[in-house]
Amino acid sequence: MAEPASSPRRPRNGGIVVPEQPRWHGRLAARLIQLAVGTLDVTLRWRREAHPEAEAAIQKGRVIFAIWHNRLALCIPAYRRAIQRQPGRRMAALVSASRDGGVLAHALGLFDVLPVRGSSSRRGAQALREFMTAAESGRDLALTPDGPRGPRYHVQEGAILAAQFTGLPIVPVTWTLGWKVSLRSWDAFQVPLPFSRCDLRLGQPLHVPRSAGAEEREALRLALATRLAAITED
Numbered sequence: 001m002a003e004p005a006s007s008p009r010r011p012r013n014g015g016i017v018v019p020e021q022p023r024w025h026g027r028l029a030a031r032l033i034q035l036a037v038g039t040l041d042v043t044l045r046w047r048r049e050a051h052p053e054a055e056a057a058i059q060k061g062r063v064i065f066a067i068w069h070n071r072l073a074l075c076i077p078a079y080r081r082a083i084q085r086q087p088g089r090r091m092a093a094l095v096s097a098s099r100d101g102g103v104l105a106h107a108l109g110l111f112d113v114l115p116v117r118g119s120s121s122r123r124g125a126q127a128l129r130e131f132m133t134a135a136e137s138g139r140d141l142a143l144t145p146d147g148p149r150g151p152r153y154h155v156q157e158g159a160i161l162a163a164q165f166t167g168l169p170i171v172p173v174t175w176t177l178g179w180k181v182s183l184r185s186w187d188a189f190q191v192p193l194p195f196s197r198c199d200l201r202l203g204q205p206l207h208v209p210r211s212a213g214a215e216e217r218e219a220l221r222l223a224l225a226t227r228l229a230a231i232t233e234d
Contacts, residue, residue, distance in 0.1 A: 030107035092134035172203035
């Protein structure tokens with residue numbers, strides 16, 4: 001879920017990618033992220049709007065939340081409101097195996113989110129297996145369908161594969177901020193400003209059959225892109 005400004009470390013033992021771990025300053029940054037998100041959250045004015053099928057899927061059980069990469073700043077408070085604070089419910093999130101991803105992974109851990117390290121370009125097969133294990137343990141899943149490198153708002157096949165292998169429905173989720181700063185990054189990352197209004201939207205879920213072949217997966221990828229676009233306002 002993080003943009004990899006640095007590449008993951010590749011040891012010589014068979015070319016296995018070992019996810020980068022944060023150093024002391026990275027762990028400090030993660031603590032500051034936790035503090036900033038928690039402080040910002042109490043100032044925001046949230047409004048929640050959910051497709052009836054999304055509401056039913058969330059109430060029924062575990063789902064995969066698909067979130068644009070540039071919305072990551074509020075992914076934790078948005079998750080809590082998406083599930084309406086159901087006690088005992090937990091999430092696992094796909095995070096880049098890079099050094100920057102290590103900082104985000106540590107920050108997510110502070111929020112009791114299980115980070116699964118990998119992306120389409122690095123450690124993808126192992127990450128998919130760990131995602132399946134997290135789902136089997138009872139966690140919701142979250143990923144950025146256009147991450148970690150973009151292009152912005154371009155849905156990649158990873159979300160479809162995750163849904164196919166886990167059997168969980170994909171719930172498109174996004175939000176619109178009244179006040180924000182958009183960074184000059186590939187995804188135009190959105191930094192919420194205090195006391196902003198935040199309209200959380202949960203779109204129509206997408207189900208991926210376990211038997212889906214390449215053509216059907218491509219059609220479903222396009223369908224997910226359409227459903228995310230329908231609820232996205234910049």
